[in-house]
Amino acid sequence: MTTLLLAPLRGIGRTTLGALAAIGRIALFGGSAISHILRPPFYPKEFLQALVHIGYFSLPVVGMTALFTGGALALQIYSGGARFSAETVVPSIVAIGMVRELGPVLGGLMVAARVASSIAAEIGTMKVTEQIDALVTLSTHPMKYLTAPRVLAATLAVPALVAVGDSIGIFGGYLVGVNRLGFNPATYLKNTRDFLETWDIVSGLWKGAAFGFIVAVTGCYYGMNSGRGAQGVGRATKAAVVAASVLILATNYILTELFFSA
Amino acid sequence: MITLSGIHKSFGPNQVLRGVDLVVPTGQSMVIIGGSGTGKSVLLKCILGLVQPDAGSISIDGEDATTAARDVFLARFGMLFQGGALFDSLPVWQNVAFRLLRGSLKRPRAEAREIAIEKLRRVGLKPETADLYPAELSGGMQKRVGLARAIAAEPEIIFFDEPTTGLDPIMAGVINELIREIVTEMGATAMAITHDMSSVRAIADRVAMLHGGVIQWTGPISEMDATPDPYVQQFIHGRAEGPIEAVR
Ligand SMILES: Nc1ncnc2c1ncn2[C@@H]1O[C@H](COP(=O)(O)OP(=O)(O)O)[C@@H](O)[C@H]1O
Ligand SMILES: [Mg+2]
Numbered sequence: 258m259t260t261l262l263l264a265p266l267r268g269i270g271r272t273t274l275g276a277l278a279a280i281g282r283i284a285l286f287g288g289s290a291i292s293h294i295l296r297p298p299f300y301p302k303e304f305l306q307a308l309v310h311i312g313y314f315s316l317p318v319v320g321m322t323a324l325f326t327g328g329a330l331a332l333q334i335y336s337g338g339a340r341f342s343a344e345t346v347v348p349s350i351v352a353i354g355m356v357r358e359l360g361p362v363l364g365g366l367m368v369a370a371r372v373a374s375s376i377a378a379e380i381g382t383m384k385v386t387e388q389i390d391a392l393v394t395l396s397t398h399p400m401k402y403l404t405a406p407r408v409l410a411a412t413l414a415v416p417a418l419v420a421v422g423d424s425i426g427i428f429g430g431y432l433v434g435v436n437r438l439g440f441n442p443a444t445y446l447k448n449t450r451d452f453l454e455t456w457d458i459v460s461g462l463w464k465g466a467a468f469g470f471i472v473a474v475t476g477c478y479y480g481m482n483s484g485r486g487a488q489g490v491g492r493a494t495k496a497a498v499v500a501a502s503v504l505i506l507a508t509n510y511i512l513t514e515l516f517f518s519a
Numbered sequence: 520m521i522t523l524s525g526i527h528k529s530f531g532p533n534q535v536l537r538g539v540d541l542v543v544p545t546g547q548s549m550v551i552i553g554g555s556g557t558g559k560s561v562l563l564k565c566i567l568g569l570v571q572p573d574a575g576s577i578s579i580d581g582e583d584a585t586t587a588a589r590d591v592f593l594a595r596f597g598m599l600f601q602g603g604a605l606f607d608s609l610p611v612w613q614n615v616a617f618r619l620l621r622g623s624l625k626r627p628r629a630e631a632r633e634i635a636i637e638k639l640r641r642v643g644l645k646p647e648t649a650d651l652y653p654a655e656l657s658g659g660m661q662k663r664v665g666l667a668r669a670i671a672a673e674p675e676i677i678f679f680d681e682p683t684t685g686l687d688p689i690m691a692g693v694i695n696e697l698i699r700e701i702v703t704e705m706g707a708t709a710m711a712i713t714h715d716m717s718s719v720r721a722i723a724d725r726v727a728m729l730h731g732g733v734i735q736w737t738g739p740i741s742e743m744d745a746t747p748d749p750y751v752q753q754f755i756h757g758r759a760e761g762p763i764e765a766v767r
Binding site for chain 1: 605
């Protein structure tokens, strides 16, 4: 009887311990990535490639996400605001919601899906085909050559993506506001501008940097620790996306506490 | 001279190496034979520090391999991996010249490319191959590119992990001859893994048989056929009956 009751608890306990251990290892890996970013040798070509791959090629996904989210947000705020006749707050709430929260979080999650998976799969495949071993024998440190450029690139690229996403999201809100909800274009823009503070935007960009770091670090970590064979790479890829997404959401909460709790 | 003594390595419950003792004299080529899964690749990786042995010591010319400065230590080695392990994001010539394009051996790009093309020619590949990507090559060509990469920086010690596996007999013959030539010509110390007996005869100065996690027999190639060791006899004649279990 007691074993029957304890079995699920034990399962939860084991999962929790496992998750905490994984977070610890990812954190150590992230620390080591930073130390390799700071010390030569540097690989500028790999960095630029990673920047294009992570930043530029993520633009369409992040842009589309922001556009639809901004539009939906405008509709929601309008119908919700109507309950206490506060429809006029639509522009400012769309703007604040986008730049502080939805821009960075949704952008981060989309990048997690697109980039954490591809990094984990690429590095995992390199691991199982002995390419990582080959790198080492060619006197090249895998952390420096593979991890450092990707982590640096993602940390810089995601804030830029967030900035673009913020603008497109606000524009999505504007399109819906003006065309569907009957806002005057000039008033909409003025409201957006007047109520948005610099820190709203900057805090979102910091979040973006943190999320970019998380995405690249988890992708590299799971790739480097990939199990053997195609199955190992598959598992690593899945684990990287799940871990990156959860860590982004958790970090988002923590950063929001830090930035905005009075 | 490469000296291994008492090398142990387990993966979980799987005890792969259980006390390997082996000496590879400088300038000679040692061929390691043994069934698949006996830990031959793991042994080479232990020497390179890609796998940490659980116990035992490894020294190169009397210097402990585990404490040596990694960069200087690795710069003395070239390795041909079992699957080629070419970087599929880089064209062939950049694979071959990898070491020459970065780090302590860095030299101008044009010069590195020239050396790469020269090494490719050395392993029987045309200059046109240089700009292809590894995925565009056949298995045999990938092996040869791997070989060219292993010798590109003229290492003192070269490891070959199953250089002829998966190749047709003619290509295997070509690779064997090539390895022999490279070793003789460069005066390098070589360790090769193979289960191909024609390859053993073509490459080896000395042979060591790995079985059950230890070196069962080692000696010069000239003594291999005459040794009474039942493991070696069963292996070189490919018999199903003998001390080595056919089902592993
Ligand atoms: N990284 C690893 N993790 C777990 N087991 C491994 C690892 N590398 C090798 N092994 C195991 O060690 C044994 C020897 O492998 P290997 O040295 O590749 O054999 P071979 O003699 O065919 O080259 C095998 O049973 C293999 O499963
Ligand atoms: Mg092997």
